[in-house]
Amino acid sequence: MEKREELYAGKAKSVYYTDDADKLILHYRNDTSAFDGAKIEQLDRKGEINNKFSAFIMEKLEAAGVPTHHEGLLSAEESLVKKLDMFPIECVVRNIATGSITKRLGVEDGISLNPPTFEFFLKNDELHDPMINEYHIRSFGWADDEAIEKMKELTFKVNDVLTKLFDDVGLLLVDYKLEFGRFQGQIYLGDEFTPDGCRLWDVETRKKLDKDRFRQGLGGVVEAYEEVAHRIGVDLT
Ligand code: ATP
Numbered sequence: 305m306e307k308r309e310e311l312y313a314g315k316a317k318s319v320y321y322t323d324d325a326d327k328l329i330l331h332y333r334n335d336t337s338a339f340d341g342a343k344i345e346q347l348d349r350k351g352e353i354n355n356k357f358s359a360f361i362m363e364k365l366e367a368a369g370v371p372t373h374h375e376g377l378l379s380a381e382e383s384l385v386k387k388l389d390m391f392p393i394e395c396v397v398r399n400i401a402t403g404s405i406t407k408r409l410g411v412e413d414g415i416s417l418n419p420p421t422f423e424f425f426l427k428n429d430e431l432h433d434p435m436i437n438e439y440h441i442r443s444f445g446w447a448d449d450e451a452i453e454k455m456k457e458l459t460f461k462v463n464d465v466l467t468k469l470f471d472d473v474g475l476l477l478v479d480y481k482l483e484f485g486r487f488q489g490q491i492y493l494g495d496e497f498t499p500d501g502c503r504l505w506d507v508e509t510r511k512k513l514d515k516d517r518f519r520q521g522l523g524g525v526v527e528a529y530e531e532v533a534h535r536i537g538v539d540l541t
Pocket residue numbers: 312313314315316317318319328373385386387388389390483485494495496
């Protein structure tokens with residue numbers, strides 16, 4: 305697989321064309337950002353941990369019947385993926401209320417949500433990723449009915465698989481964000497699943513083991529990601 309020119313440099317990953325028009329390379333960088341890029345730091349080893357972490361999760365999801373863009377690891381910080389036509393939408397599931405929702409709705413931090421709740425956000429940094437609903441998605445043509453239903457179905461299926469995977473090692477999957485895209489007419493899970501885009505708490509101590517450590521300046525960010533990776537069995541060698 306030959307790496308070609310850069311297609312896009314995001315806040316945490318760079319995306320490259322390859323000699324196969326259907327495939328892209330995702331390069332996970334050490335850059336860590338929060339508050340729409342207002343806080344940015346380089347965290348040693350984060351790129352490698354997230355690359356291997358996401359590959360591990362994508363393989364588990366694929367095995368459980370969730371179509372994912374993941375093709376394979378190429379190097380410590382790079383993965384090969386299907387080139388998706390991404391929907392400009394983020395799908396968020398929350399099993400526990402924390403973060404922005406507690407302020408927005410005035411609800412208590414840390415309460416369990418049964419059933420879990422689901423939200424769509426528009427991928428638009430300038431507008432600070434505003435929350436949108438299905439009518440917005442249809443009216444503005446960001447996705448059609450079939451795609452909306454599929455994204456919801458797959459996002460909840462991911463919840464079934466991953467709440468169990470993390471629960472088995474004493475971790476609570478509090479909430480997470482997924483992105484989807486289209487490839488040859490089918491909807492696939494794209495982007496990443498890492499502690500950069502979800503919240504994970506130790507079930508006993510409720511210690512935060514995700515990007516909130518960075519957002520809140522708690523320190524030990526990479527160590528927390530590594531701890532989660534070790535607990536679920538990601539090979540970091
Ligand atoms: P954010 O952090 O808000 O997700 P970003 O664009 O800065 O935004 P990065 O992870 O740095 O995020 O960049 C990766 C980009 O690659 C994202 O825009 C994502 O939607 C896109 N992407 C991920 N997987 C694929 C794929 N399989 N095909 C095409 N684009 C993809």
